[in-house]
Amino acid sequence: MFLNYILPLIVSFIFVFLFVFFCTKIYKNQPYEKKLKPIKIIFYSLVVLEIWKIFYLIAQNGQFEPLRYPLVFCSLVMYAYPLFCFKKNKFSNVAMAFCVLPSFIVFLMFVAVQWQYEMSIIQAHSYYYHAAMMAVSIYLMTSKLYVFKIKDFYSVFLCLFGYVVFAVGLSLFIGGDISIFGPNKSFIKFFYDKVGYAIGNLILIIVIFLFCFGIYGIIELCSRKKEKYKDCENLKEKTND
Amino acid sequence: MIDVLCLFLIVIFVPIIVLVGIKIYNPNSYKKLLVAFAITMLGIELLRFFVNASFYESAIVPSNDLKLSFVTFLCVIVFFGIFNKSKFGETCKNIFILTSLNPIIVALFNSKVYLSPFDNYGLIKALYFLECGFVVLLAILFVLDKKEEIKPLQMLYSIIFVLGYAVVNFMANYFWKTDIKFNWLWFLQMSVLIISTTFVYLIYYLLRKWLLKDKTNKVKNIDE
Numbered sequence: 403m404f405l406n407y408i409l410p411l412i413v414s415f416i417f418v419f420l421f422v423f424f425c426t427k428i429y430k431n432q433p434y435e436k437k438l439k440p441i442k443i444i445f446y447s448l449v450v451l452e453i454w455k456i457f458y459l460i461a462q463n464g465q466f467e468p469l470r471y472p473l474v475f476c477s478l479v480m481y482a483y484p485l486f487c488f489k490k491n492k493f494s495n496v497a498m499a500f501c502v503l504p505s506f507i508v509f510l511m512f513v514a515v516q517w518q519y520e521m522s523i524i525q526a527h528s529y530y531y532h533a534a535m536m537a538v539s540i541y542l543m544t545s546k547l548y549v550f551k552i553k554d555f556y557s558v559f560l561c562l563f564g565y566v567v568f569a570v571g572l573s574l575f576i577g578g579d580i581s582i583f584g585p586n587k588s589f590i591k592f593f594y595d596k597v598g599y600a601i602g603n604l605i606l607i608i609v610i611f612l613f614c615f616g617i618y619g620i621i622e623l624c625s626r627k628k629e630k631y632k633d634c635e636n637l638k639e640k641t642n643d
Numbered sequence: 644m645i646d647v648l649c650l651f652l653i654v655i656f657v658p659i660i661v662l663v664g665i666k667i668y669n670p671n672s673y674k675k676l677l678v679a680f681a682i683t684m685l686g687i688e689l690l691r692f693f694v695n696a697s698f699y700e701s702a703i704v705p706s707n708d709l710k711l712s713f714v715t716f717l718c719v720i721v722f723f724g725i726f727n728k729s730k731f732g733e734t735c736k737n738i739f740i741l742t743s744l745n746p747i748i749v750a751l752f753n754s755k756v757y758l759s760p761f762d763n764y765g766l767i768k769a770l771y772f773l774e775c776g777f778v779v780l781l782a783i784l785f786v787l788d789k790k791e792e793i794k795p796l797q798m799l800y801s802i803i804f805v806l807g808y809a810v811v812n813f814m815a816n817y818f819w820k821t822d823i824k825f826n827w828l829w830f831l832q833m834s835v836l837i838i839s840t841t842f843v844y845l846i847y848y849l850l851r852k853w854l855l856k857d858k859t860n861k862v863k864n865i866d867e
Contacts, residue, residue, distance in 0.1 A: 556668075601649050605653075
């Protein structure tokens with residue numbers, strides 16, 4: 403348990419902390435383009451590791467399971483990086499928003515199930531992959547590259563909704579479990595068994611909507627309160643003067 | 644029981660999710676949205692049929708598995724409501740609004756409209772629930788887009804429409820020899836379908852009054 407789960411988790415958390423701390427410190431007063439440099443490095447490393455993983459698994463097993471396609475829920479964030487870390491465009495903000503919240507969900511889901519697996523080279527890759535994703539999402543917030551706005555919650559929800567539809571469709575057409583939303587090898591199979599696979603996914607979409615709205619709503623409320631407090635302080639200072 | 648809960652959740656949340664999007668992106672007119680969602684609803688209805696057909700060999704669907712449901716009728720009249728600008732189109736729109744809860748009632752009374760013995764993933768059921776949600780959504784969009792008020796006479800047209808559905812349903816069940824029995828439950832279902840139009844009208848009347856109040860308040864504020 404310690405070697406297979408706790409130690410890799412501790413190493414992952416240390417990696418996340420060091421990455422966020424140093425990158426935020428180094429690029430604190432740098433322009434927007436330069437702040438994106440660490441994310442670019444992470445993106446290239448993830449792509450290289452993903453290609454290596456495919457070759458390694460085919461060589462190892464002589465076959466490639468549907469769950470190993472780089473189309474799973476965890477891979478999704480990787481495809482959002484190029485949308486904002488090379489050139490600023492109209493999708494940049496949405497892509498950044500998409501990298502923050504889903505990364506947290508993915509990391510939590512990853513942590514929740516890893517205790518059952520033995521440590522291997524593929525596991526090490528998985529730990530790096532998820533830790534890197536988490537690190538980027540926190541770095542996006544600490545470097546103020548991404549600022550939470552309530553309006554963004556809908557675009558994040560739409561992206562997730564699109565992905566669920568895509569994953570479900572693909573799982574049904576290919577016949578395997580392309581993602582955690584696959585019918586047979588799912589994290590939420592107990593739920594699918596209770597309400598049915600298709601209905602289960604519809605309910606899941608509703609839950610995703612409520613989750614996104616809840617998180618963005620809480621952050622919006624907190625920031626509004628903060629602004630109000632700041633305004634009050636400014637007014638006090640002015641009246642004192 | 645869990646099916647009913649899921650049905651209500653989906654019916655409530657489909658309009659909420661779409662209306663939140665409308666509130667955020669603030670489109671200029673509802674016309675394009677109405678067309679898009681009506682096409683989506685028709686698409687889901689066709690998909691429901693094809694998915695059902697795909698469960699059987701050579702796609703020959705037995706007559707008792709053919710789903711000629713209330714929602715099929717709504718799929719047809721929604722297009723008249725959107726594209727026909729005459730009085731008939733307006734009536735279709737009103738009928739659609741007043742009978743928007745009927746697919747849910749049909750589902751509650753008769754689970755056969757969405758159940759298939761081969762549907763392991765519950766795909767047909769999900770599509771039907773989704774359709775119910777889209778019907779409610781389209782009805783809300785129709786109300787938001789409407790300039791004229793729905794008159795009580797429109798309730799009569801809606802009741803005639805429901806009676807028409809009852810006749811078609813009766814004939815389809817009679818000639819296709821489906822398992823549906825014409826007992827008190829069938830008559831109760833049709834009666835509830837008719838009563839629900841009055842219920843929807845009542846909700847609409849109360850909401851309309853509230854909406855108008857809000858609009859006149861806004862106009863007053865601008866004048867001041």
